[in-house]
Every structure is written in structure tokens, then in C-alpha cells.
Amino acid sequence: MHGKPEKLEIIRKLLAKAERAATAEESETYTAKAVELMARHGIDEALLAAAEPGRDVPGGTTIAMADPYSAGKARLLAWTASALRCRSVLHARPGGRVAAVTVFGFAADRERVELLFTSLLLQATTQVARQRPAWSDESVAAYRRSWLHGFAAEVHRRLLAAEQRGAEERRDVPLGTPSTALVLADRDDQVDRAFAAAYPQIPVARAASLSGSGLRAGMSAGRRADLGRRAVTARV
Template sequence: MSEAMLSKVRKLLAQAEDPACTPAESAAFTAKATELIARYGVDRALLAARDPATDPVGDRVVEVVAPYARDKAGLLAAVADPLRCRCVRRRQGSGFAMHLFGFASDLERVDVLFTSLLVQAAHGLAATHVPSGEHPAAFRRSWLAGFAQAIGARLAAAEADAVAGSGKPSVALVLADRSDRVRHRVAEVYPRLRTAAPRRLAGTGFGSGAEAGRRADLGGRGVATAPGARPGIGR
């Protein structure tokens, strides 16, 4: 992402995170940051349609560590999918190695968002009371599932708005072609890929996690992929 775009997003996020902001003001700053990131994705896709060398299909591996590694991996997938990237989850010790596929600009957007959202999830969980008598880990897993679902829905809506707002009928076709090319790359690398069975979560935190996801700032400052470099979520 360009430095100019990053600078705009960072300023908006700093304003959104200011304790002096009202909830309405914070939501407005957050919405603008999300809009900028979505528009950036459309702009880069159109540029690459004219000059494919500017935005090649690529991949990278992101290590997701315990605790709650599977839930963090779910959040990464919830961010990646609306941004036209694909994740393959591989078990690695007590965590996962998430193999991401996508165009370079979209992988970059996933990086920016996922780092910020991990921090926000950690803060949100720390501030959320676990109901009396409920197992803390079960509550937190369901909270993270709600958070991830809300984030995914918000990103999908922002992407759709960016496409509609571009005023260019060709955008949808360009993006569909990009998604197909990413799927083909995944199939080349993982020809026998299987879909994981759905999880059954017993905790009651889904609703409060989803509400936190609807309030979250959709932006950040980049991702470090070294082992243990990501912000953690406490036990």
C-alpha cells in the first residue's frame, strides 16, 4: 500500500481510537478508513488489468500461534476472503501455518488489517466479562468467532460499495478474473485440498464478540510474519 494511503488510514485510525471521540465520531472515522482500503483494492486491480506486472499473484505463510490459534486463524480467513485472498491452514506445533494466496496488493491489505484486528480482539477480550460459571476458554472462542464473522461481513460490504462506487462496469469482471486466478493457483499447489469440518462452539460470547467486530477499526500498520511476532490473546 502506498505511503500516502497508509498515512491517511493511520490518521483516521488515530482519530477513531481517541478516547475523546464519541461512538458516532469513531464509527465515522472507521468507515472512512475502510472505504479507503477498499478503494485502493479496486484501483490496484484496474491498474493490473492494464499492466499485469504491477500486481502479480503471490503467496506467503503467516504463523498463527497459541493460545487460541485456531480462532486467530479463523479471523485471518474472515479478513482474507472478502479481499479475494485464499487461506490454507496447516497444523504447525501448537499453532498453524496459514498459507495465503492472492494478488500482491490484496495480500498487503490482508496484512494491514489482520495485525490491527488481532490487537483489537485482544483488547476487546480483556475488557469483556466472562459470565459466572462459564468456562473462560469456551466463552473466548465463541467471542472470537462472533468478532470474525462481523469483520468478514463489514469487509464484504465495503468491497461491494467500492465496486459500485467505481462507476466502471468492467470492475466486476476484472475482480472475478482475479479471484479465478487465485483459486487456480491454490489448486496447483494443493490439488487434494479438503474443506475442514465446521466447529461447534459451546460458549455464549458470540453476540458480544460480533458487537465488538462491528465497532472495530478496519486498518493497521503492517504485519510481521516472524514466529511469535504477532500480538497475543490472553488465556
């Protein structure tokens, strides 16, 4: 089995190849493999941490968000984090913008989130710059905000399914050790408790209010965001 640095480097290289691929099919092949390895890496790290208490503990990583569409980018990060067993805190700015997002979870999962988000953000920002509403009287900015929302929602749905498949593939563990499902449930509980202690008064985020008509187109793009069917792999 590859060591942790080598695994992550392989994942980075696969995502880089996906971003540079000449065709959507080629990109899907590279990213499907990257997400498959990422899920296995996450499960492996969870099982190792369960066997070695203190190996990994919950904490936070803050990632800056840039305009334009910082709120949509923040939502993509938060929903990616949620699918990969982390929580999120959005640091708001005036005018509905977001200055940064703190991703809270185990270090191994935060690393996965940041690595995947970097690739997804590049895909999303490249595509959203080309988006225009069908009707000339609709705001381009509103359309793009709703497009990003749809993209993030679909990516989140697909990542949740991929993580579940990854966990199911690792159901067999040595006799006398906790099951994979029990280990993951315990990690979720640890993250929830540590998050509540770190942010005891955080308000529940309001649902996004979007007027643009790009939601469906964004969801369609999210389905093509190279987390293919073969992929196995915030509280905001």
C-alpha cells in the same frame, strides 16, 4: 491521485488514530475513512493490473499466530482475507491450535489484508481479555473462543458488504476497457487457479466446534469494530 506508498501510509495513520481514539465515535470516524480508502486502493490496483499484465501476480504471505486463542485469531485473519479477495491456508498445531496462516492472493490485496488484520487483531485481543461469561460455571476460555468466532463472523459480513459497495462505485470505466466487475471476476479466477495449483491436496476445513455462549456478544463487538456504515471500503 496519491501513489501507492502514500495511500497505504495514510491508511496506517488513520487506523493508528482509530486504535488510540478516546471514544468509540471518534474511532469509528477514523476507521471508516481508512476502510473507504483501502477499498478504493484495492479497486485501483486491480484496474491497473488489468491494464498492465504482469504488474501483480498471485502469491502467498505467511503470518504467524500466537496463543492464546490462536485458532480464533486465525479465523479472523482467514475471514478478513476472504472478504478482500484472498484465500487462506491454516497451518495447524496439536490441540486445535494454529501456528500460522498463509494468505494467498494478489500482492495488493494481501497488503490490504495484513494492514487491516493488524488493527482488527488489536481491537479483538484488547476486548476479549475483558470478556467473562454470565454464568460462573461456564469456562472463560470457551466463552472467549465463541466471542472471537462471533467477532470474526460479523467483521467478515461487513467487509463483504463494504467491498461490494466499493466495486459498485467504480462501475464507470473508460470505453473499450473491461468493466470493474469483469476485472474483479477475472482476478478471483486467477487466484482460484493459482491457489489450486499451489495447494492441490488441501483438505476442506471442518466447521468450528464451539461450546461457549459468547457468540452473540462477539458479533455485537464485531458490529462495533469501526468498519462504520459510511465505510466503503478463504477458502479455509
